[in-house]
Amino acid sequence: MIVAQGLTKRYGDKTAVDSVDFTVPSGTVTGFLGPNGAGKSTTMRMILGLDRPTAGQVTVNGKQYAKLAAPLREVGALLDAKAMHGGRTAYNHLRWMAASNRLPKRRVDEVLDLVGLAQVAKKPAKGFSLGMGQRLGIASALLGDPGVLMFDEPVNGLDPEGILWIRNLMKQLAAEGRTVFVSSHLMSEMALTAEHLVVIGRGRILADTDMRTFIDQNSTNHVRVRSPQHEALRDLLNAEGLKAAAESDGSLRVEGADTVRIGNAAGQAGIWLHELTLVQSSLEEAFMKLTADSVEYHAGVPGLHEPAHPPQTGAAPGWGPPQAAGGWGPPQDPSGSEAGR
Ligand SMILES: Nc1ncnc2c1ncn2[C@@H]1O[C@H](COP(=O)(O)OP(=O)(O)OP(=O)(O)O)[C@@H](O)[C@H]1O
Numbered sequence: 001m002i003v004a005q006g007l008t009k010r011y012g013d014k015t016a017v018d019s020v021d022f023t024v025p026s027g028t029v030t031g032f033l034g035p036n037g038a039g040k041s042t043t044m045r046m047i048l049g050l051d052r053p054t055a056g057q058v059t060v061n062g063k064q065y066a067k068l069a070a071p072l073r074e075v076g077a078l079l080d081a082k083a084m085h086g087g088r089t090a091y092n093h094l095r096w097m098a099a100s101n102r103l104p105k106r107r108v109d110e111v112l113d114l115v116g117l118a119q120v121a122k123k124p125a126k127g128f129s130l131g132m133g134q135r136l137g138i139a140s141a142l143l144g145d146p147g148v149l150m151f152d153e154p155v156n157g158l159d160p161e162g163i164l165w166i167r168n169l170m171k172q173l174a175a176e177g178r179t180v181f182v183s184s185h186l187m188s189e190m191a192l193t194a195e196h197l198v199v200i201g202r203g204r205i206l207a208d209t210d211m212r213t214f215i216d217q218n219s220t221n222h223v224r225v226r227s228p229q230h231e232a233l234r235d236l237l238n239a240e241g242l243k244a245a246a247e248s249d250g251s252l253r254v255e256g257a258d259t260v261r262i263g264n265a266a267g268q269a270g271i272w273l274h275e276l277t278l279v280q281s282s283l284e285e286a287f288m289k290l291t292a293d294s295v296e297y298h299a300g301v302p303g304l305h306e307p308a309h310p311p312q313t314g315a316a317p318g319w320g321p322p323q324a325a326g327g328w329g330p331p332q333d334p335s336g337s338e339a340g341r
């Protein structure tokens with residue numbers, strides 16, 4: 001179990017982690033979610049004693065990491081898959097880690113087998129692909145057979161088979177009663193893997209709850225209904241006080257009612273239905289809604305940003321597509337000369 005209490009980290013005037021309290025229970029996979037820069041890696045580094053908290057504390061199995069007698073046997077972590085000596089072979093990388101924690105050599109072979117790297121064990125890590133590096137990092141985390149495991153973006157670079165493998169591995173580790181704490185930006189993957197969620201935004205805990213409750217509390221289900229009598233159905237639902245909005249695929253999106261109510265209303269009015277589906281919100285929708293105010297780094301949407309050089313001639317003011325001349329983009333040489341380019 002991991003327990004954080006008032007855990008805080010400040011870098012100068014930047015508060016990366018702001019007095020957070022949370023518990024990562026054993027026997028379940030806990031997802032650690034948050035937008036870029038939310039404080040996930042900083043929190044994980046503090047759990048592993050790689051960063052010292054400015055205030056508060058975090059313990060693993062009741063002790064601070066630095067006070068664990070045999071850390072590798074209690075906590076395994078994958079934070080940065082590239083954090084290894086590139087000239088060392090996968091085998092030797094694991095061998096020195098095992099030796100430093102008095103783990104037997106045979107454990108190195110076991111974890112290499114487990115992560116599927118046995119055939120390349122004697123090859124230097126610098127030649128490894130991103131996915132192979134992730135597998136080696138996971139092997140390091142598993143080396144001491146620890147009860148607590150932390151993975152920062154573990155599926156990064158893995159192929160579909162690798163993603164399925166790590167998903168099943170994490171579930172299996174949790175089913176064995178271990179504590180599994182995993183961060184990821186892949187919401188669809190997290191929805192399939194985690195049962196519990198800790199969500200952080202701008203250094204503060206936004207949610208600490210089970211997956212179903214999180215989705216239910218932060219999203220709205222709707223019903224998708226399709227009928228050859230589209231207009232009649234829409235009028236009927238609107239008359240019933242339901243908001244029925246036409247979708248571009250020809251269906252109606254109805255909020256605030258379940259399938260039974262809509263089906264009964266349509267049946268009583270003699271309206272044929274070709275589809276009546278309850279659409280449950282996804283983790284992604286719930287996450288986006290909850291963290292909308294916590295996103296620090298927004299990407300510009302092409303065509304939606306204000307141009308640095310607004311159109312000068314013959315164009316209405318305001319935003320618009322790039323102009324052939326005098327519009328957005330690098331300044332043009334009016335002579336059309338190639339000189340100086
Ligand atoms: N060593 C450091 N010095 C100064 N600021 C830092 C340092 N490490 C992290 N930060 C800042 O702390 C905040 C939290 O960063 P952190 O890496 O923990 O976020 P994150 O949730 O892991 O983000 P991402 O999803 O992008 O990996 C960011 O604003 C970051 O710039």
